Amino acid sequence: xxxxxxxxxxxxxxxxxxxxxxxxxxxxxxxxxxxxxxxxxxxxxxxxxxxxxxxxxxxxxxxxxxxxxxxxxxxxxxxxxxxxxxxxxxxxxxxxxxxxxxxxxxxxxxxxxxxxxxxxxxxxxxxxxxxxxxxxxxxxxxxxxxxxxxxxxxxxxxxxxxxxxxxxxxxxxxxxxxxxxxxxxxxxxxxxxxxxxxxxxxxxxxxxxxxxxxxxxxxxxxxxxxxxxxxxxxxxxxxxxxxxxxxxxxxxxxxxxxxx
Amino acid sequence: xxxxxxxxxxxxxxxxxxxxxxxxxxxxxxxxxxxxxxxxxxxxxxxxxxxxxxxxxxxxxxxxxxxxxxxxxxxxxxxxxxxxxxxxxxxxxxxxxxxxxxxxxxxxxxxxxxxxxxxxxxxxxxxxxxxxxxxxxxxxxxxxxxxxxxxxxxxxxxxxxxxxxxxxxxxxxxxxxxxxxxxxxxxxxxxxxxxxxxxxxxxxxxxxxxxxxxxxxxxxxxxxxxxxxxxxxxxxxxxxx
Numbered sequence: 001x002x003x004x005x006x007x008x009x010x011x012x013x014x015x016x017x018x019x020x021x022x023x024x025x026x027x028x029x030x031x032x033x034x035x036x037x038x039x040x041x042x043x044x045x046x047x048x049x050x051x052x053x054x055x056x057x058x059x060x061x062x063x064x065x066x067x068x069x070x071x072x073x074x075x076x077x078x079x080x081x082x083x084x085x086x087x088x089x090x091x092x093x094x095x096x097x098x099x100x101x102x103x104x105x106x107x108x109x110x111x112x113x114x115x116x117x118x119x120x121x122x123x124x125x126x127x128x129x130x131x132x133x134x135x136x137x138x139x140x141x142x143x144x145x146x147x148x149x150x151x152x153x154x155x156x157x158x159x160x161x162x163x164x165x166x167x168x169x170x171x172x173x174x175x176x177x178x179x180x181x182x183x184x185x186x187x188x189x190x191x192x193x194x195x196x197x198x199x200x201x202x203x204x205x206x207x208x209x210x211x212x213x214x215x216x217x218x219x220x221x222x223x224x225x226x227x228x229x230x231x232x233x234x235x236x237x238x239x240x241x242x243x244x245x246x247x248x249x250x251x252x253x254x255x256x257x258x259x260x
Numbered sequence: 261x262x263x264x265x266x267x268x269x270x271x272x273x274x275x276x277x278x279x280x281x282x283x284x285x286x287x288x289x290x291x292x293x294x295x296x297x298x299x300x301x302x303x304x305x306x307x308x309x310x311x312x313x314x315x316x317x318x319x320x321x322x323x324x325x326x327x328x329x330x331x332x333x334x335x336x337x338x339x340x341x342x343x344x345x346x347x348x349x350x351x352x353x354x355x356x357x358x359x360x361x362x363x364x365x366x367x368x369x370x371x372x373x374x375x376x377x378x379x380x381x382x383x384x385x386x387x388x389x390x391x392x393x394x395x396x397x398x399x400x401x402x403x404x405x406x407x408x409x410x411x412x413x414x415x416x417x418x419x420x421x422x423x424x425x426x427x428x429x430x431x432x433x434x435x436x437x438x439x440x441x442x443x444x445x446x447x448x449x450x451x452x453x454x455x456x457x458x459x460x461x462x463x464x465x466x467x468x469x470x471x472x473x474x475x476x477x478x479x480x481x482x483x484x485x486x487x488x489x490x491x492x493x494x495x496x497x498x499x500x501x
Contacts, residue, residue: 151291157314164315196465199461207309
């Protein structure tokens with residue numbers, strides 16, 4: 001499962017200068033979060049729900065097209081969903097309520113709707129988040145979170161985590177190469193002992209490196225917060241552009257409620 | 261550990277809106293409390309070390325280990341591990357940050373389910389796991405073996421506890437009407453197994469750190485008088501003589 005976290009944190013970013021790239025990061029964060037809320041708020045058992053999902057999908061794909069995020073990247077983003085596909089596929093078989101005959105199988109009607117809804121909602125939100133990560137640098141995301149008034153300590157921890165992630169990852173990579181060149185193949189309970197010792201050594205090595213970095217920062221005048229440039233005010237127009245995705249989704253939802 | 265199989269990295273749309281809002285409020289309250297209380301464990305200027313712990317948990321979740329007899333491999337959650345290493349309040353912050361990065365950059369665990377995920381893995385797993393750890397550490401002998409036993413049991417219990425709480429939330433605000441008993445049985449069964457891996461790896465890591473830098477293990481602070489940092493024990497004994 002951990003394969004989904006592979007690579008460095010910034011590997012998710014696709015450089016570019018599209019309209020989506022140019023939007024302020026905090027506006028994008030608000031947009032994606034609102035979109036997810038609208039998608040989740042869609043009633044699963046309404047007869048018009050599949051039409052609404054299709055509408056949301058169109059909206060996200062349109063944004064992805066504007067942002068130049070290709071289908072390959074979107075599909076790779078969906079890999080995290082795989083375990084849930086299993087769960088969703090099982091739902092029609094285990095859920096209670098009235099049964100419906102599909103291709104000779106007796107399936108639960110509510111389970112079928114719930115399974116579809118679950119998959120559709122998770123997929124749509126993952127697609128939106130994938131576009132966000134592909135068009136926003138991790139450091140810009142941090143600035144966005146800061147502008148959304150995330151507490152300073154959390155922003156600091158996040159910032160250092162993003163900076164250290166590559167350091168710790170690199171350390172881990174070197175240790176893995178060393179381990180394998182000594183003939184370690186892994187697997188089984190004996191492998192677990194080696195992996196545990198590796199993790200312990202990784203912590204100590206990373207921590208000691210962090211201590212040195214911290215002392216170096218203190219000696220260069222670090223006082224508990226990183227200097228940031230002045231933040232540019234965001235005009236109504238760019239907010240309108242950023243919020244067009246959740247607004248389109250909300251329009252679809254409203255149409256469903258009124259017409260359905 | 262392979263939470264995603266057990267469903268602890270909750271995706272968007274799994275729980276209804278009121279439940280998500282309620283767990284979100286609970287998570288926000290806990291994080292606010294942790295922000296205040298963590299100052300006793302780390303001052304503002306040691307945020308880098310907390311960030312490092314978060315990066316470490318993140319990297320630790322990349323290390324897969326095999327689960328005997330299951331078609332999936334597991335990886336560490338790290339709640340008890342972090343709590344024992346850096347202290348419970350800082351651990352709440354570290355786990356929250358890891359979950360945020362996973363939700364925003366990797367779409368792993370939904371954005372609207374972030375509150376739920378924080379409640380399960382940052383709040384419940386840390387608070388309950390650390391509570392069990394402290395309770396056991398108070399009873400068990402103040403030795404390396406005692407600390408490691410307490411750590412292992414706490415790490416083991418934290419996994420099915422998080423899974424069971426998820427089942428509870430699912431019963432309250434699940435969007436699917438499958439029998440709660442079925443979910444509980446399936447999830448608890450898998451997580452009882454997964455907990456073994458979590459416990460094994462947590463004990464291995466804490467043991468390794470305890471052997472090299474016992475001063476870095478927050479949960480073993482009471483061991484320190486027995487192993488003074490200045491010089492090796494033999495040297496101290498010679499000096500004492």
